Amino acid sequence: METYRILQHPILGEIQQGKPVEIEVDGKTISAFEGEPIAAALLAAGIRVFRYTTKRHEARGVFCAIGRCTDCMMIVDGIPNVRTCITPVKAGMKIQTQVGLGKPQEMQP
Ligand code: FES
Numbered sequence: 001m002e003t004y005r006i007l008q009h010p011i012l013g014e015i016q017q018g019k020p021v022e023i024e025v026d027g028k029t030i031s032a033f034e035g036e037p038i039a040a041a042l043l044a045a046g047i048r049v050f051r052y053t054t055k056r057h058e059a060r061g062v063f064c065a066i067g068r069c070t071d072c073m074m075i076v077d078g079i080p081n082v083r084t085c086i087t088p089v090k091a092g093m094k095i096q097t098q099v100g101l102g103k104p105q106e107m108q109p
Helices: 038-044
Strands: 020-025 028-033 073-076 079-083 094-096
Touching: 020 038, 028 038
Parallel strands: 020 094
Antiparallel strands: 020 028, 073 079, 073 094
């Protein structure tokens, strides 16, 4: 699958990419660039569904892309309700599709 990222923006100019890293999404490893929004890495990898709503189990993904709508919430490193459009990628992150409100992983002693 061809992936796309904006590298030259008419207002922001040239976009600097971080170093290439790998992250895990629902058990599958994908490539990303450190510091880019998690949502950007997922969209570049062809992932469009980030969570499912609580009552109607409807799929949601990026909507506002500025941290206001919560449609992009996912479980990141065991923490639910993380807005992936404003959360930067770090190497080795483990990201899961969120269903409903999400449940945090058990705290390790
Ligand atoms: S897409 Fe709206 S908060 Fe992330």
